Amino acid sequence: MxxxxxxxxxxxxxxxxxxxxxxxxxxxxxxxxxxxxxxxxxxxxxxxxxxxxxxxxxxxxxxxxxxxxxxxxxxxxxxxxxxxxxFVSRRAKWSATATMSVCAAVILLTAHRRWGACIAIGSMAIVLVWLWRRPEPA
Structure with a gap:
């Protein structure tokens, strides 16, 4: 067929x-x-x-x-x-989470404007939610 x-x-x-x-x-x-x-x-x-x-x-x-x-x-x-x-591997998800966490900490420590830091960290949080909802390979 x-x-x-x-x-x-x-x-x-x-x-x-x-x-x-x-x-x-x-x-x-x-x-x-x-x-x-x-x-x-x-x-x-x-x-x-x-x-x-x-x-x-x-x-x-x-x-x-x-x-x-x-x-x-x-x-x-x-x-x-x-x-x-x-598919996104669990290792890639954890790697992205760790990297974005470090970046969020750097942004919090160095941002001149609180609203700018909130936008950047909020964007990273949205990406992480999307990423963790992706299926993992078998």
């Missing part, structure tokens, strides 16, 4: 992008990858969102870069989990 093209087991093939769009997507993918790598060492700057954006753009512009991201020992498992259903 053939599978329907819109079923989850068979992605619908996309028509190829024009070369200008492909190069723009590739440039966006590389930019996001660089920002994600910077975020891995700079406290308070996100990593995961930039790596996910990089993989999304690479999937549409560069199969080679996309395959490299998926095979990468650091980012690969996270990308595969996300692409299989938006």
């Amino acid at each position: 053939p599978t329907e093209p819109d079923s989850p087991s068979q992605p619908v093939p996309r028509p190829p992008l024009p070369w200008v769009a492909r190069w723009l997507m590739l440039a966006f993918s590389v930019l996001c990858l660089v920002l994600g790598l910077i975020g891995a060492v700079v406290p308070g700057m996100p990593t995961t969102v930039f790596i996910l954006l990089s993989a999304w753009a690479a999937a549409r512009s560069s199969p080679r870069l996309h395959a490299w991201l998926r095979r990468n020992r650091v980012f690969g498992p996270m990308l595969v989990n996300w692409q299989r259903g938006g």
Whole structure:
């Protein structure tokens, strides 16, 4: 019995992008990858969102870069989990929680305006609630 093209087991093939769009997507993918790598060492700057954006753009512009991201020992498992259903590992959740907690403490100690600190910490709290509601891989 053939599978329907819109079923989850068979992605619908996309028509190829024009070369200008492909190069723009590739440039966006590389930019996001660089920002994600910077975020891995700079406290308070996100990593995961930039790596996910990089993989999304690479999937549409560069199969080679996309395959490299998926095979990468650091980012690969996270990308595969996300692409299989938006899964986030418990380790990643705890890591994000710890990092955001440290950032919240730094903000509380250094903020000049109380309302600015409240907005930043409130935003992090919303992201953490969303993150902890994501399913975990089996």
